[in-house]
Amino acid sequence: MRKNPYTKHLNEIVSLRMISPKVDYVLSNNIEESEIVLFQSFFQNKRHFRFENTGFTMINMPFMNKKRSLTDEAVLGIEVGQDMVTRRLFNLIMGWDRSCFKDSPENPVENVTWYDCLFFCNKLSLLVGFEPCFDFRDIKKNANNVVYEVSVGWNRKANGFRLLTNQEWILCAEADSEFVFSGSDDPDLVAWYKDNSNSKTQPVGLKEPNKWGFYDMSGNAAEWCMDPWFDFQNNLRISRGGSFASDLTELSLNHVLNKSFLNETFRSNRLGFRICRTVK
Numbered sequence: 001m002r003k004n005p006y007t008k009h010l011n012e013i014v015s016l017r018m019i020s021p022k023v024d025y026v027l028s029n030n031i032e033e034s035e036i037v038l039f040q041s042f043f044q045n046k047r048h049f050r051f052e053n054t055g056f057t058m059i060n061m062p063f064m065n066k067k068r069s070l071t072d073e074a075v076l077g078i079e080v081g082q083d084m085v086t087r088r089l090f091n092l093i094m095g096w097d098r099s100c101f102k103d104s105p106e107n108p109v110e111n112v113t114w115y116d117c118l119f120f121c122n123k124l125s126l127l128v129g130f131e132p133c134f135d136f137r138d139i140k141k142n143a144n145n146v147v148y149e150v151s152v153g154w155n156r157k158a159n160g161f162r163l164l165t166n167q168e169w170i171l172c173a174e175a176d177s178e179f180v181f182s183g184s185d186d187p188d189l190v191a192w193y194k195d196n197s198n199s200k201t202q203p204v205g206l207k208e209p210n211k212w213g214f215y216d217m218s219g220n221a222a223e224w225c226m227d228p229w230f231d232f233q234n235n236l237r238i239s240r241g242g243s244f245a246s247d248l249t250e251l252s253l254n255h256v257l258n259k260s261f262l263n264e265t266f267r268s269n270r271l272g273f274r275i276c277r278t279v280k
Contacts, residue, residue, distance in 0.1 A: 077279040080164065080172055083204040083215050084108040084223060084274045085120070093123050100269035106203035108221040108272040114237045114264040115147050117163055117224050117273045125160030130277065133158040148265050154226075161275045166227040166259075168276065169240045173253055175212040180252050182217035182241075183210030191219030193251055197244035201269070217241055218251045221272035222260065229261040236261045243270035 088105035090112075091097040098111045112120075122132040135153035142148055154162075164172065173182040183190040190210065192202045197219070205215045217223075222239045229236040239260045242251040249255055262271070 078168065078276045079279055080168075080214070080276040081274045082209070082213055084221060084272050086204055090120060093127065094120055098267075101201045103200065104203045106205075107201045108204055108216070110201060110221050110269050110272045111267045112224075112272065113147070113267055114224050114262075115150055115152075117275075118152060119147075121161040121163070121275060124275070125158075125277075130160040131155070131158040132160045133162045156278075159278055161277045163224055163226045163273060164276050166225045166238050166240070169217075169223065169225050169274075170253075172212065172214050173210070173217040173241070175210040175214065177211050179210075180254070181219075182214070182253060183208055187218065187248055187251055191242075191251055192216070192244045193219040193242065193246050193248065194244070199244065201244050201272075218253070219246060220244055222246075222268075222270055224262075224271065224273040235264055237264055238262075239271060245270055 085108065086106050087097050087099050087102070087109045090109040091105075094116075097109060099107065099109050100111050101107055118134045119136075122134050122136075125132040133155055135155065137151040137153070138149070139147055140149040175182070177183070179185050181187050181190055187193055188196055189208045191207060201221055204220070207215065209215045210217060219242050222241045222243045225238040225240055227238045229238065239262055240258060242258060250258060252258060
């Protein structure tokens with residue numbers, strides 16, 4: 001097994017667990033069935049890095065180009081969090097947690113802005129020795145020391161942590177399947193939503209994962225994405241997945257209501273995030 005590259009930088013205080021699942025094939029909505037590219041045992045080696053007592057896991061997977069067609073050149077590789085970032089992990093890195101639901105530290109962190117997510121990503125990247133993806137300038141805070149405006153630069157060549165793009169999120173949620181929800185046509189198997197959540201978030205990873213091993217991509221808490229709503233609306237960002245308060249229509253991966261456009265400073269007890277990083 002490959003030596004854990006994180007342990008050296010964490011001094012055994014925190015470790016990160018990552019795995020590399022086997023990907024047999026990937027379906028693309030934008031190519032003909034006859035053109036589907038098959039992947040045989042694409043990723044075989046397992047790598048285990050974990051944040052101690054957080055249950056945090058990342059999965060290494062292929063990445064599609066903009067046309068979502070699969071070629072050798074298109075497979076760049078990203079590592080993606082198996083779960084949403086939990087309250088425990090967020091508080092460990094940031095030193096604060098404004099989540100509304102505090103039943104369990106394993107609940108997804110919520111009530112975070114898009115900016116909060118990026119600050120977390122940079123801090124985590126520095127902690128484990130990766131190059132941070134984001135450059136923050138002209139940070140403005142209110143009287144409660146909460147950021148309400150900042151200029152963000154994204155270094156796309158950096159290998160640090162970030163949010164998933166909209167296309168990456170869709171790819172992970174579909175996981176080369178055609179289910180209505182992420183992992184199943186039965187929402188009760190894979191999602192916390194309006195009819196079963198008791199009107200609150202639940203600890204991550206209690207439902208069944210999808211084919212690629214990702215949990216809670218339908219329901220529990222919606223997830224911030226990197227993308228703006230068109231290039232000229234940089235203050236609005238995409239969120240995906242639905243939440244504990246969503247009905248089945250909002251949970252459906254094929255429905256327009258599965259996607260929202262939110263101001264970067266927006267907070268909600270229905271909104272959290274999942275992280276990824278480009279593998280170099």
